[in-house]
Amino acid sequence: MSRDSNNLPPPSGMRYGLNDDLPLKEMISYSLQHLTYFLANAAILPVIVGGYLGLDQLGLASLVQRTFILCGIVSILQALWGHRFPIMEGPAGLWYGVLITLATSAPSLGKSLDVLRTDIEMGFIIAGIVCIFIGVTGMAGLVAKVFSPLVNGVFLVLMCLQLSPAMIKGMLGLSRTNHMVDFASLLAFVSTTGLIMWITLKSKGFIQSIAVLLGVGCGWIMALILGISPQISQHSPQLSTKPEIFAWGTPTFDIGVVLACVIAALLLFSNLVASILGMSAVTGEPLKPAMFNRGAVFTGVSDIFAGLGAVIGFIPYASAIGFTSMTGVASRKPFIAGALLITTLGIFPQVGVFFAAIPPAVGNAVMFVVFCLILGMGLKEFAKVNLTNREMYIAGIALMVGVGVMFLPQAVFNNLPALLRYLLLNGMVDGLLICILLEQFL
Numbered sequence: 001m002s003r004d005s006n007n008l009p010p011p012s013g014m015r016y017g018l019n020d021d022l023p024l025k026e027m028i029s030y031s032l033q034h035l036t037y038f039l040a041n042a043a044i045l046p047v048i049v050g051g052y053l054g055l056d057q058l059g060l061a062s063l064v065q066r067t068f069i070l071c072g073i074v075s076i077l078q079a080l081w082g083h084r085f086p087i088m089e090g091p092a093g094l095w096y097g098v099l100i101t102l103a104t105s106a107p108s109l110g111k112s113l114d115v116l117r118t119d120i121e122m123g124f125i126i127a128g129i130v131c132i133f134i135g136v137t138g139m140a141g142l143v144a145k146v147f148s149p150l151v152n153g154v155f156l157v158l159m160c161l162q163l164s165p166a167m168i169k170g171m172l173g174l175s176r177t178n179h180m181v182d183f184a185s186l187l188a189f190v191s192t193t194g195l196i197m198w199i200t201l202k203s204k205g206f207i208q209s210i211a212v213l214l215g216v217g218c219g220w221i222m223a224l225i226l227g228i229s230p231q232i233s234q235h236s237p238q239l240s241t242k243p244e245i246f247a248w249g250t251p252t253f254d255i256g257v258v259l260a261c262v263i264a265a266l267l268l269f270s271n272l273v274a275s276i277l278g279m280s281a282v283t284g285e286p287l288k289p290a291m292f293n294r295g296a297v298f299t300g301v302s303d304i305f306a307g308l309g310a311v312i313g314f315i316p317y318a319s320a321i322g323f324t325s326m327t328g329v330a331s332r333k334p335f336i337a338g339a340l341l342i343t344t345l346g347i348f349p350q351v352g353v354f355f356a357a358i359p360p361a362v363g364n365a366v367m368f369v370v371f372c373l374i375l376g377m378g379l380k381e382f383a384k385v386n387l388t389n390r391e392m393y394i395a396g397i398a399l400m401v402g403v404g405v406m407f408l409p410q411a412v413f414n415n416l417p418a419l420l421r422y423l424l425l426n427g428m429v430d431g432l433l434i435c436i437l438l439e440q441f442l
Contacts, residue, residue, distance in 0.1 A: 015328035015329055016328070016329045016330060016331040017283065017284075017330055017331065018084075018085070018086070018283055018285060018330050018331060018332055019331070019332070020330075020331045020333075021331075021333065022329075022331060022333060022334060026334075027333065027334055027337065030329050030331075030334035030338075031334040031337035031338045031341065032338070032341075033334075033338070034086075034088075034334055034335055034337070034338025034339070034341075035338045035341045035342055036213070037088060037320075037338070038068075038071060038072070038075075038088060038090070038338060038339070038341075038342040039213065039342070041088065041090040041091075041212075041317060042067055042068060042071045042090045042091060042342065043064065043068075043213075043355045044212060044213075044216055044355070044358065044363065044366050045091055045096055045312070045363075045366065045367070045370070046060075046063050046064055046067045046091055046311065046312050047060050047063070047064060047355060047356055047358050047363055048096075048358075048363040048364065048366065048367055049091075049096050049099055049100060049312055050063045051360065051363070052099070052100045052103040052104070052166070053099065053103050053113055053116070053117055053120075054103070054113030054114070054117070057230065057353075057356050057357065058353070058356070060352075060355075060356035061349060061352035061353040061355070061356035062244070062247060062349075062352060063247075063310070063311060063352070063356075064346075064351070064352035064355045064356060065346045065347075065348075065349060065351065065352035066244070066247065066309045066310065066311045066346065067091060067311045067312065067346070068342050068343065068345050068346030068351070068352075069309075069343050069346035069347070070302075070305050070306070070309050070311055070314070070346075071088075071089060071090050071091075071314065071339075071342055071343075071346075072339040072340060072341075072342040072343030072344075072346070073305070073339075073343060074089040074298070074301070074302040074305060074314050075087075075088055075089040075090075075335075075336075075339040076336055076339045076340070077298050077301065077302075078295065078298050078302075078316065079332050079335060079336055079339070080332075080336075081294065081298065082294045082295050082297070082298035082299075083272075083275075083276050083279075083291045083292070083294060083295035083298075083316070084291070084294075084332075085275075085276065085279040085280075085283070085285070085320075086279075086320065086324060086330060086331070086332050086335035087275050087276075087279055087316045087317060087320040087321075088316070088317045088320050088339075089302060089314045089315065089316055089317070090314060090315065090317055091311070091312040091313070091314060091315075092268060092271075092312070092313055092314060092315035094159075094264055094267060094268055094271075094315070094374075095264060095312050095313040095315070096312065096367070096370075097159040097160070097162075097163055097371070097374070097428075098159075098260055098261070098264045099120060099312065100163055100166065101159065101162055101163065101260075101426065101428055102116060102120070102257060102260060103116060104162075104166060105425055105426055108411075108425055109256075109425070111254075114248075114249070115252060116257070117248035117249065117310070118246075118248055118249045118250060118251050118252040119251075119252050119253070119254040119257040119258075120248075120257060120261070120307075121246060121248055121249075121251040121252075121307045121308075121310055122251035122252060122253050122254075122257070122258065122307065123254075123257045123258045123260065123261030123262075123307070124261055124303050124304065124306040124307030124313055125251065125303070125304050125307035125308070126258050126261065126262065127258075127261040127262045127264070127265035127300075127303045127313075128265070128299075128300040128301065128302070128303030128304035128305075128306070128307065129300065129304070130262055130265060130266070130300070131265055131266075131269075131296055131297070131299050131300030131303055132296075132297050132300035132301065132304075133300075134269075134296055134300075135293045135294065135295070135296030135297035135298075135299070135300060136293070136297060138289070138293050140269055140272075140273070140292050140293060140296045143266055143269050146266075146436065146440075147266060147267055147269065148385075148439060149381040149382070149384040149385050150381070150382070150385050150391060150394060150395060150435065150439060151432065151435050151436055151439060152267065152378070152381045153378045153379070153380075153381030153382040153385070153395070154378075154395055154398045154399060154402070154431055154432060154435040155267060155378070155428070155431075155432045155435075156374055156375065156377055156378030156381065157375060157378040157379070157399065158398075158399065158402040158403070158427060158428045158431045158432065159371075159374070159428050160371045160372075160374055160375040160378065161402075161403060161406065161427075162406055162427055162428045163367075163371060164371075167364055167367055167368045167371065170185075170189070170360060170361065170363075170364025170367070170368075171185070171186060171189045171190075171361070171364060171365075171368065172185065172186060173185030173186060173228075173360075173361060175360075182228070184226040184227070184228045184361075185228055185360070185361040186361075187222070187226065188219055188222050188223045188226060188228060188359060188361040188362055188365070189361045189362070189364060189365045189368075190365075191218070191219060191222055192215050192216070192218070192219030192222075192361070192362050192365035192366070193215075193365040193368055193369055195214070195215045195218055195219070196211050196212060196214075196215035196365070196366070196369045197369060199211035199214055199215065200369075212366055212369075212370075215365070215366070215369075216358065216362055216366060219359070219361075219362035219365060220358065220359060220362055223359035223361060223362055228359055228361060229357065229359045230357050230359065230360075231357070244309075244310075245308055245309070246308065246310060247309070247310040248310040251307065256426075259429070260426075260429060261313075263429070263432065264313070265299075265300075265303055265313070268299070268315050269296065269299075271315055271316065272292070272295050272296065272299055272315075272316055273292060275316040275317070275320065275321065276291050276292060276295060276316075278321035279320065279321055279324065282321055282324055282325050282330065283324070283330040295316070299314075299315075299316070302314040382395065390442060393438070393442070394435060394438040394439055394442060395435070397434060397438060398431040398432070398434045398435035398438065399431060401427075401430055401431055401434055402427040402428060402430050402431025402432075402434075403427060403431075404427070405424065405425065405426070405427035405430050405431075406427040408425070412425075413425055
């Protein structure tokens with residue numbers, strides 16, 4: 001029975017509480033609104049990351065399909081049996097950074113992108129098992145203490161700096177076949193970036209929440225006018241297809257990739273905690289320790305699904321707090337309906353093929369805007385710290401070593417074993433490990 005029918009006020013100023021029923025018209029309206037929110041967050045970035053991982057257009061289309069399906073399934077699992085809040089689970093920006101970093105460093109290790117993709121499948125599965133173990137044993141609080149604001153800040157800043165050359169190349173239209181500035185790509189990039197920033201800064205409410213979707217749409221139209229939009233590839237005439245297990249191939253083990261995936265999964269615990277705390281405050285639902293542990297378990301389940309389904313790892317979106325606050329609807333029912341809709345869209349290959357044709361310049365513009373915000377999040381982490389000489393030494397050493405490694409020639413460590421080469425050539429990982437060790441022992 002709905003809360004309204006009992007004449008009880010909704011919690012925290014919400015129009016509808018977590019367990020409330022909605023009238024049919026409102027149920028349909030809010031379900032479609034949730035679907036739009038899912039699309040805005042899940043449709044664009046997998047295509048960009050898939051390009052770095054060496055997927056062709058049909059491979060990208062299949063990746064979008066699987067992302068839609070698992071995005072809906074994992075969100076429903078969390079809403080029903082995990083933390084039990086209407087928080088969308090979608091591809092994580094942090095995972096994008098880690099996977100693109102792995103892809104850009106793979107050639108220096110003599111690793112093909114085909115093998116790297118199967119390494120990533122195994123990395124996700126092992127990271128998921130670690131998260132489940134942490135949730136079952138109730139160790140989420142201990143993990144959060146290791147990944148302090150200082151560690152998080154160093155990691156986020158180094159990740160953005162390491163990825164910036166790739167995004168600048170995308171801005172200028174540089175590729176394996178083009179080594180000169182492409183002014184059409186530059187125009188599309190700058191226009192898309194400017195529009196997304198303008199919508200984010202000047203608008204409010206629902207329009208602000210779909211800034212990326214609107215920016216991509218306008219940028220895509222401009223790319224079509226400029227003649228730089230790829231043509232949509234031919235696809236299977238089948239109306240629907242089942243998701244493919246291990247679509248990138250049989251999983252393979254690489255200790256460096258596994259280490260990167262486990263570290264990223266642990267870093268994302270802070271996002272899980274923040275999402276639960278924020279949604280509890282918005283909905284008025286009392287906090288319980290079991291929420292965090294159940295959330296950690298199903299975050300691990302989602303990572304395992306990401307490995308099985310060969311998709312980018314998922315994360316609870318903290319932006320769902322603002323979305324729920326804006327609409328005043330905390331009910332799980334339209335949220336679950338929206339998740340079912342995004343899962344249903346993933347069954348149809350035509351949907352994936354459509355999104356796979358996003359122009360590279362437009363996709364890189366989205367990445368650029370996203371990682372500008374991630375860099376800002378890293379700076380905010382530093383603002384939480386009392387920067388005494390100790391903290392400045394830790395952050396300074398970690399950042400200088402990490403950035404310094406990024407400028408070293410790839411051949412410097414060729415005489416070392418593969419694991420050491422991976423660690424020493426990856427400035428992001430080097431800086432993170434140094435920061436953790438110094439903070440624990442200095």
